[in-house]
Amino acid sequence: MIKKFVAIQFFVLFFFSKVIRADEGMWIPLFLSQYNIEDMKKLGFKLTADDIYNVNAASLKDAVVLFGRGCTGELISNEGLLLTNHHCGYNNIQFHSSVENDYLTNGYWAMNREQELPNPSLSVSFLVRMEDVSQKVLSNVNSGMPESVRQATISKVIEDLEKAASENGKYQAVIKPFFYGNEYYLFISEVFRDVRLVGAPPSSIGKFGGDTDNWDWPRHTGDFCVFRIYADKNNQPASYSKENVPYKPKKYFPIYLGGVKEDDFTMVYGYPGRTQEYLTSFAVQMVSEVENPHQINLRQQRINILKNDMGKSAEVRIKYSAKYAGISNYWKKWMGETAGLRKLGAIEKKRNLEKKFQEWANSDETKQKQYGTLLAEFEKVYNQMTPLALVDDYLFEGIFTIEALSFALEFRNLLAINDQTTETEKRKIIDRLTIVSKGFFKNYNAPTDKKIMAAILKTYRDSLPSEFHAETYKFIDSKFKGNYEKFVDYVFEKSILVSQDKVNEFLVNFKPSMIKKLRKDPVVKQYLDFIDVYISKVSPTLVELENNLSRLNRLYIKALREMQPEKKFYPDANSTLRISYGKVKSFNPRNGVTYHFQTTLDGAIEKSKMIASEFDDYNVSPKLKSLFENKDYGNYAENGKMPLCFIATNHTTGGNSGSPVLNANGYLIGINFDRTWEGTMSDIMYHPDYCRNITLDIRYVLFVIEKFAGAKHLINEMTLIK
Numbered sequence: 056m057i058k059k060f061v062a063i064q065f066f067v068l069f070f071f072s073k074v075i076r077a078d079e080g081m082w083i084p085l086f087l088s089q090y091n092i093e094d095m096k097k098l099g100f101k102l103t104a105d106d107i108y109n110v111n112a113a114s115l116k117d118a119v120v121l122f123g124r125g126c127t128g129e130l131i132s133n134e135g136l137l138l139t140n141h142h143c144g145y146n147n148i149q150f151h152s153s154v155e156n157d158y159l160t161n162g163y164w165a166m167n168r169e170q171e172l173p174n175p176s177l178s179v180s181f182l183v184r185m186e187d188v189s190q191k192v193l194s195n196v197n198s199g200m201p202e203s204v205r206q207a208t209i210s211k212v213i214e215d216l217e218k219a220a221s222e223n224g225k226y227q228a229v230i231k232p233f234f235y236g237n238e239y240y241l242f243i244s245e246v247f248r249d250v251r252l253v254g255a256p257p258s259s260i261g262k263f264g265g266d267t268d269n270w271d272w273p274r275h276t277g278d279f280c281v282f283r284i285y286a287d288k289n290n291q292p293a294s295y296s297k298e299n300v301p302y303k304p305k306k307y308f309p310i311y312l313g314g315v316k317e318d319d320f321t322m323v324y325g326y327p328g329r330t331q332e333y334l335t336s337f338a339v340q341m342v343s344e345v346e347n348p349h350q351i352n353l354r355q356q357r358i359n360i361l362k363n364d365m366g367k368s369a370e371v372r373i374k375y376s377a378k379y380a381g382i383s384n385y386w387k388k389w390m391g392e393t394a395g396l397r398k399l400g401a402i403e404k405k406r407n408l409e410k411k412f413q414e415w416a417n418s419d420e421t422k423q424k425q426y427g428t429l430l431a432e433f434e435k436v437y438n439q440m441t442p443l444a445l446v447d448d449y450l451f452e453g454i455f456t457i458e459a460l461s462f463a464l465e466f467r468n469l470l471a472i473n474d475q476t477t478e479t480e481k482r483k484i485i486d487r488l489t490i491v492s493k494g495f496f497k498n499y500n501a502p503t504d505k506k507i508m509a510a511i512l513k514t515y516r517d518s519l520p521s522e523f524h525a526e527t528y529k530f531i532d533s534k535f536k537g538n539y540e541k542f543v544d545y546v547f548e549k550s551i552l553v554s555q556d557k558v559n560e561f562l563v564n565f566k567p568s569m570i571k572k573l574r575k576d577p578v579v580k581q582y583l584d585f586i587d588v589y590i591s592k593v594s595p596t597l598v599e600l601e602n603n604l605s606r607l608n609r610l611y612i613k614a615l616r617e618m619q620p621e622k623k624f625y626p627d628a629n630s631t632l633r634i635s636y637g638k639v640k641s642f643n644p645r646n647g648v649t650y651h652f653q654t655t656l657d658g659a660i661e662k663s664k665m666i667a668s669e670f671d672d673y674n675v676s677p678k679l680k681s682l683f684e685n686k687d688y689g690n691y692a693e694n695g696k697m698p699l700c701f702i703a704t705n706h707t708t709g710g711n712s713g714s715p716v717l718n719a720n721g722y723l724i725g726i727n728f729d730r731t732w733e734g735t736m737s738d739i740m741y742h743p744d745y746c747r748n749i750t751l752d753i754r755y756v757l758f759v760i761e762k763f764a765g766a767k768h769l770i771n772e773m774t775l776i777k
């Protein structure tokens with residue numbers, strides 16, 4: 056009897072887990088009909104795979120864009136209106152901001168088309184189609200080739216294919232590796248370069264909770280802003296022109312006002328940037344136990360200095376707001392990731408899989424020959440790699456984040472000028488540097504950078520073995536008795552790179568004979584010293600190990616797929632268009648704690664009452680407060696409350712910010728913007744009990760646009776579904 060009961064339970068569990076197993080994975084739209092659609096339907100999805108992705112007719116994919124370099128956006132009107140996150144549009148909002156017109160703090164709303172603001176460095180791209188080109192790309196390689204030859208052979212084919220596919224620049228054509236180079240796909244996109252800022256809420260809404268709440272739940276951030284895509288008169292991509300007109304998309308998302316309830320189907324359609332789900336235990340060990348803690352510490356130092364200086368001056372606060380957000384974002388994420396991996400016992404789990412793998416590989420001679428030594432090789436590579444990866448981190452998360460040194464990096468082409476360099480080439484280098492330096496100084500505060508330089512130089516030396524110490528340290532010891540502050544005073548007094556006037560003067564009067572002196576500039580010298588460490592002591596071995604790894608990873612994932620033929624594998628995220636799907640779900644992050652799936656505006660007000668100061672993350676504007684007090688929510692309330700965010704089990708990562716979150720009918724119900732802290736390890740290991748994406752409820756977006764900003768004309772463009 057008992058046995059039977061257990062058997063039934065087992066069956067139910069097994070069956071059940073098969074049905075709802077969907078949450079993990081970022082799937083390729085091209086293969087939904089083969090891989091996922093049945094599963095999606097079981098979860099409640101009502102459309103077809105063709106509705107999501109189709110190259111012969113308009114489909115949902117035509118309403119999704121890659122926004123800027125690393126976010127996603129979605130079309131919501133027939134006139135090119137586009138939504139993304141406030142933090143994705145942040146740089147552009149900042150670009151239009153000054154102390155007098157502080158759109159970051161106060162928000163911005165174009166009340167007519169003339170007021171929509173152009174953004175020179177912003178573009179969005181639509182995927183036209185994707186294609187499996189694995190056979191073509193891999194046609195000339197064989198397993199005996201050295202890795203570098205293999206890479207060169209592949210690169211050549213890729214270059215030719217991309218060139219042909221771009222149709223003389225009409226499209227952007229990119230080929231990317233999947234499954235560590237076992238497969239290759241071509242992506243053809245159309246790039247629009249006239250994208251204008253239409254509206255942004257004040258940071259007290261768009262960034263509510265700031266870095267205090269970042270990566271956390273319960274969340275009350277109205278993380279959205281609005282842009283519009285412009286095209287030429289023929290609806291084709293064009294660079295900015297007054298004559299351009301709003302773009303008419305093939306498809307835009309209808310907006311659903313009915314909200315969500317627990318267990319509802321949701322789907323995220325966007326551009327996840329990078330995951331590493333198939334790492335070995337050795338790699339997880341290196342990332343979580345060695346690299347993350349050091350990188351967290353390096354960022355912590357910069358955060359402390361920035362926070363202090365930004366608190367003292369409005370000018371510094373505006374200059375550094377985007378930089379600060381960038382630094383603190385992954386600082387916090389790495390902490391969550393490390394904790395999450397430990398909690399899951401990720402290294403142990405990987406080891407168990409590897410044990411099974413080894414047994415499988417040893418089970419017959421062919422496999423043994425192909426895969427028998429893989430794990431031992433991995434172990435050896437990671438043993439060699441770990442100390443060097445750490446130096447790499449100290450250079451690229453430390454030394455080269457000193458802004459003066461990162462600016463020096465921009466001078467590398469100038470420093471490389473020689474007798475062969477033509478006048479035209481020189482002109483180009485100088486012109487480019489003139490633009491770069493203008494951008495650099497717009498957001499630069501030398502006194503802040505000075506403090507960072509002193510702190511990071513010290514940490515670097517204290518943390519790494521002496522063989523990696525740059526020449527600079529000898530100078531610091533001999534001339535300044537090891538006193539970093541005094542050294543840094545000297546650097547900032549003598550260097551031309553930290554003064555806009557001096558850089559301008561240098562560029563205007565540039566002659567190649569000035570390069571010799573430039574090399575001795577204390578910022579340039581310091582930069583060259585550390586580059587020297589990198590080139591002589593780090594990169595040669597690191598490159599070799601990485602080449603090795605690329606072969607090992609390629610074989611390992613190939614083997615894993617052979618070993619588990621019944622398992623559906625999804626490729627790691629690589630900034631290509633993907634579908635994640637799952638359910639709206641509450642969860643228990645820790646023993647005794649339950650996180651409800653939804654928040655409302657009440658929670659923002661509650662947080663705001665707990666604090667007093669003006670610049671606090673929980674500041675609520677009087678206008679929003681009065682809308683709240685009068686329950687003036689327009690058509691957007693649910694049972695008298697204003698819904699704000701919800702969580703679901705969709706597997707997402709950085710790059711999914713701004714992604715449309717869709718319901719079973721493909722209607723827009725929200726904008727993806729974050730994950731919960733307890734689930735941030737999903738880039739390396741997903742777990743359905745802890746991993747949740749955070750979505751901004753679309754009804755809050757519409758409420759802010761209509762009631763807070765008074766921009767009803769934008770709502771009138773949209774298609775609303777009750």
Ligand code: ARG
Nearest residue numbers: 142265266269270380384729
């Ligand atoms: N954590 C989200 C993401 O990874 C939001 C970041 C916004 N930045 C911030 N520092 N609050 O992009």
Ligand code: GLU
Nearest residue numbers: 708709710711712728729
């Ligand atoms: N905020 C992230 C982004 O900018 C998304 C959060 C995540 O990493 O899941 O893409």
